[in-house]
Amino acid sequence: QVQLVESGGGLVQPGGSLRLSCAASRSISSINVMGWYRQAPGKQRELVASFTSSGSTDYADSVKGRFTISRENANNTVYLQMNSLKPEDTAVYYCSTILPTRRFWGQGTQVTVSS
Numbered sequence: 287q288v289q290l291v292e293s294g295g296g297l298v299q300p301g302g303s304l305r306l307s308c309a310a311s312r313s314i315s316s317i318n319v320m321g322w323y324r325q326a327p328g329k330q331r332e333l334v335a336s337f338t339s340s341g342s343t344d345y346a347d348s349v350k351g352r353f354t355i356s357r358e359n360a361n362n363t364v365y366l367q368m369n370s371l372k373p374e375d376t377a378v379y380y381c382s383t384i385l386p387t388r389r390f391w392g393q394g395t396q397v398t399v400s401s
Contacts, residue, residue, distance in 0.1 A: 288312050288390050290381045295395030298371055302399070306366040308381030308392060315359040319384050322355060322366045324377035324397075334379070335366060348374075371399045 289311035298304055306322065314320065321336025321344075335345045335355035343355055354367040364381060378394040 288317075288383060288385055290383065290390060290392035292379065292381050292392045292395040295379060295397045297398045297400065299401050300372060300399055302371050303367070303369045304371065304397060306368065306379055306381075306395060306397075308364040308366075310362040310364075310383075312362065313359070314357065314362050314364070314383075317383055317385065320357065320364050321382055322364075323380045323382055324375075325380070325394075326374075326377040329377075331380070337364075368397070371397075373399045375399050 291309045292306060294304060294306040296304060318337060318339050318341060322334045323331050324334050325331040333346055334349055335353055337355065338344055345353060352370045357364045376397060376399050378396050380394045381392040383390050
């Protein structure tokens with residue numbers, strides 16, 4: 287079992303940056319698969335960025351070159367650095383992991399990109 291708590295969302299102008307954090311309630315050093323998803327109003331939840339089972343990173347085409355996923359195992363935290371934000375990035379962003387076959391979600395953090 288694990289609890290995931292996201293933070294760092296907010297209102298930002300187009301072209302701006304935000305860094306989201308996902309704090310886990312247990313050590314993540316042995317957890318390979320961790321990722322960020324987002325859900326915009328009226329749309330399905332989609333994968334934004336993740337660490338895969340092989341330890342590599344994967345990104346949605348729409349965020350490649352703008353978003354970066356990273357992790358700090360010592361602090362049990364996963365980050366999502368978001369640069370060059372666009373209005374279409376507006377969504378609730380969720381942190382997620384799988385342990386070992388069950389998927390866990392955080393409560394989400396709202397990101398709004400608007401002028």
